[in-house]
Every structure is written in structure tokens, then in C-alpha cells.
Amino acid sequence: MAQNRTQLLFWSAYSRVYDGLLKLQPYAELIAESVDHLEVAEGAVVVDLGCGTGNCLNRIVATSGDLPAELIGVDSSPQMLKTAKRKLRQDSRARFVNTSLLDWMQERSPASVDSAISVNVLYTMQPEDRERFWGGLARVIRPGGSAVVVTTDQAGIGPLAKQHLNQVPLWRAFPPRLVAVLLMNMVIWMFESNSVYDPASLETLTSEAESAGFSVVKSKRCYGGEVEGVDVMLVLKRG
Numbered sequence: 001m002a003q004n005r006t007q008l009l010f011w012s013a014y015s016r017v018y019d020g021l022l023k024l025q026p027y028a029e030l031i032a033e034s035v036d037h038l039e040v041a042e043g044a045v046v047v048d049l050g051c052g053t054g055n056c057l058n059r060i061v062a063t064s065g066d067l068p069a070e071l072i073g074v075d076s077s078p079q080m081l082k083t084a085k086r087k088l089r090q091d092s093r094a095r096f097v098n099t100s101l102l103d104w105m106q107e108r109s110p111a112s113v114d115s116a117i118s119v120n121v122l123y124t125m126q127p128e129d130r131e132r133f134w135g136g137l138a139r140v141i142r143p144g145g146s147a148v149v150v151t152t153d154q155a156g157i158g159p160l161a162k163q164h165l166n167q168v169p170l171w172r173a174f175p176p177r178l179v180a181v182l183l184m185n186m187v188i189w190m191f192e193s194n195s196v197y198d199p200a201s202l203e204t205l206t207s208e209a210e211s212a213g214f215s216v217v218k219s220k221r222c223y224g225g226e227v228e229g230v231d232v233m234l235v236l237k238r239g
């Protein structure tokens, strides 16, 4: 089932404040850690599925320098992409595609991607779309290629707030833009509690990834700590 109009409108509204998240210490660490786990070899074609405002791609450029040959950001929200394009406007290797990532993977040439990353996108999908996601990922990533998939498997802000407040003094912990982001997250939790979004467990995701032909190189809890974090990360290798 494709995203409906309400969901697209939600991402459009969220794009206005989304980068307030960069002020949330656990988010900054999540992006850094996800990108650290992504294999990027010289000449690689790298795709960010559900790139949002381009924070992962930006980090890939910062950490991998000249290595990637092509950086592709795919997102269904034109407003999110507008910010991503602005961030990467200096980089001639970056290009952006405004479409459903499921359609993009279906239409892309097989085995034409070396590395893929997708952070906090998969939880928005129902099981039938997750099946398309894994099938599409296995289709576009070349044998031996890699992927990092990160997604939330539980609602709540407790572990994030705790980690954030451990690292940032209270008086500057919650600037207005970050408060706006946290309010937008309430809409996400509402979608989750109404089953519009369907976060899967680490066990389910692992089994889906393996059935699609990936081996799980590493899996861990993150985004609020390795014990209480609200996200799970899978580092994958295409067999």
C-alpha cells in the first residue's frame, strides 16, 4: 500500500522543523554510527532510501570524501528533498529522486547499487510493503554489496531524553525547533497506535532480511543506548 495523502502531508509539515533533530544528541550519534557501519568503496554507487533532509548523505560525504562515485537520495517528500538538495548542492555526485523508494527499487537496474542506507523509514511500512522493501533491496544491491537499515521498533522518548540530558545541559537542551520536532513525533506515535505505521521487531526484520538473501553482519539496539534504545540497526551483506 503506497503512502496516503495524510502521510505525505505529514512529512511535508515535518520537513519544516526536521533538522531541529540535529540538536538532539542521540540523533546526531545515530546518523554518525549508521554511516560508520556503511561500507563505501572507491567508485561506489551509494543510495539513501528515504533520505529526508539529507543528513546521512551529508555525513557520507564528510567521512568518505572522494570515494563514492554517485550519491543518490530517494524520498517521496519534495519538501524534505528541497532541504537535502540545498545541503549537498556543492557536490556534483549527488542527485535526488522524488518518488516512492519501493517504486524506485523496482525500476532501477538490478545489481546497480554498491551500498544502501535507510534510517528511520521502514517502520512506516506495513508487512506487504516491507516485503517489497526487502525484495527491492536484494534486487538493486550487487552481490557482495552492503546495506545499513535502521528503524524504530518501539514508541517513546524516554531513552532519548535521558541520553540527551546526560550530554547537554538542561538550559540549552530543548531549543524551540527541537520541541517542535518532539511534537511532530507525537503524530508518528499516533500513526503507530492506529496501525498506520507498523514497526517490526528485530527478530522479524532479521528473518525478513535473511529470507531476501542478506547475511546479518551485525545487529544492535541504538538511538537512546544499546540497552534501552528505541531503534534497531542491521548491518547487511548481500550474498
Ligand SMILES: C[S@@+](CC[C@H](N)C(=O)[O-])C[C@H]1O[C@@H](n2cnc3c(N)ncnc32)[C@H](O)[C@@H]1O
Residues within 6 Å of the ligand: 003, 011, 049, 050, 051, 052, 053, 054, 055, 056, 074, 075, 076, 077, 080, 099, 100, 101, 102, 118, 119, 120, 121, 124
Ligand atoms: C523519519 S524521516 C527519516 C529521514 C532520514 N533518513 C533521517 O534519518 O534523517 C522518514 C523519511 O522517509 C520518507 N519516506 C517514508 N516512506 C517513504 C516511501 N515509501 N518512499 C520514499 N520515501 C519515504 C519520508 O518522506 C521522510 O523523509
